[in-house]
Amino acid sequence: MTRTAASEAAFARFVAILGRGPGRSRALTREEAQEAFGLVLTGQADPHQVGAFLMLLRFRGEDPDEITGMVEATRRIAELGNAGLDVALDWPSYGAGRTRGAPWFLLAALALARAGISVLMHGSNEFSGGIPVPAGLRAVGLAPSTTMAEVATALRTARFAYFPLARMAPAIDQLLGLRRLFGLRSPVNTAARLLNPGDAPAGVDGVFHPPYIAVHLGVAERMGRPRLLVLKGGGGEAERVPLKPVTAHLWDAATGRSEVALPAVPDLEAPTPQADTPDLLAAVWRGDAAPPAAVATVQATIALGLLALGRAATGEQADEAARAVWAARL
Numbered sequence: 001m002t003r004t005a006a007s008e009a010a011f012a013r014f015v016a017i018l019g020r021g022p023g024r025s026r027a028l029t030r031e032e033a034q035e036a037f038g039l040v041l042t043g044q045a046d047p048h049q050v051g052a053f054l055m056l057l058r059f060r061g062e063d064p065d066e067i068t069g070m071v072e073a074t075r076r077i078a079e080l081g082n083a084g085l086d087v088a089l090d091w092p093s094y095g096a097g098r099t100r101g102a103p104w105f106l107l108a109a110l111a112l113a114r115a116g117i118s119v120l121m122h123g124s125n126e127f128s129g130g131i132p133v134p135a136g137l138r139a140v141g142l143a144p145s146t147t148m149a150e151v152a153t154a155l156r157t158a159r160f161a162y163f164p165l166a167r168m169a170p171a172i173d174q175l176l177g178l179r180r181l182f183g184l185r186s187p188v189n190t191a192a193r194l195l196n197p198g199d200a201p202a203g204v205d206g207v208f209h210p211p212y213i214a215v216h217l218g219v220a221e222r223m224g225r226p227r228l229l230v231l232k233g234g235g236g237e238a239e240r241v242p243l244k245p246v247t248a249h250l251w252d253a254a255t256g257r258s259e260v261a262l263p264a265v266p267d268l269e270a271p272t273p274q275a276d277t278p279d280l281l282a283a284v285w286r287g288d289a290a291p292p293a294a295v296a297t298v299q300a301t302i303a304l305g306l307l308a309l310g311r312a313a314t315g316e317q318a319d320e321a322a323r324a325v326w327a328a329r330l
Helices: 005-019 030-041 047-060 064-077 104-114 133-139 148-158 170-176 188-193 212-222 278-286 292-309 315-328
Strands: 089-093 119-123 160-164 202-207 227-232 246-252 256-262
Touching (some): 030 047, 030 064, 030 170, 064 170, 064 188, 064 212, 089 104, 104 133, 104 160, 133 160, 148 160, 212 227, 212 246, 246 292, 256 292, 278 292
Parallel strands (some): 089 119, 089 202
């Protein structure tokens, strides 16, 4: 669509609502956020307005109604969902950890796929300091999907697909790239994680800062998602660090919100600092190498997927089942 004076004036109303100042500003409603973000995604807002809008949203603090509206606008405009995909588990990957190494969570997702659970991973690792998911895929002989048709084929043949955000929703990918100009993430990062493009009944999601957990659960509740598991993960990914205990937070449409205590793996020593490589990732996948910390991370992360799917009720049950899933991949 074309940006016009009328569309810019329409968008200015939303910037004013957010930025009027103490005692006068307020959060957008779900409907307002959906309308405003639709104007952003269709190019009807001035770039200066977009920058002000995103930073005001961030400054005020992320709000579940606002993020829900942003997710709904993106799904509508990018035509996500209702694609008839056979997806059991949604797995967003948008972490930007500067110190992380290999994407061990990728091996966890692939092992679940080998066990018959269809997994759709989507995301962007552009701001991560580690090995990006596409490089990890190449190391194990796989490739990203570039169209929804390729996603469907990959899910049908291998029960796993990775859909880069740049292909799935290019407008959102461009907005994430504004981090270079802001020096900060924006709420778009949260919205991208919650897109669930395959309408999977279960999802597993990682956040970098614990306050975002409630936002993710609130969006899942508002959008009527059946199940979503969220935790503070390694590098902001859905990856469980096995060296210490962690609490996972679960939304279940039937029972509401709950917490799952996940213990640390006993007697596990911190790994010796080394540079992870795609070759090491592939070797671990094939069983040619088994660094204790890496294997423990993969198994602990498989457990997250099993909990999200409702195939385990406690951390101990999930960990036991995860070890069997990992062994069976070969």
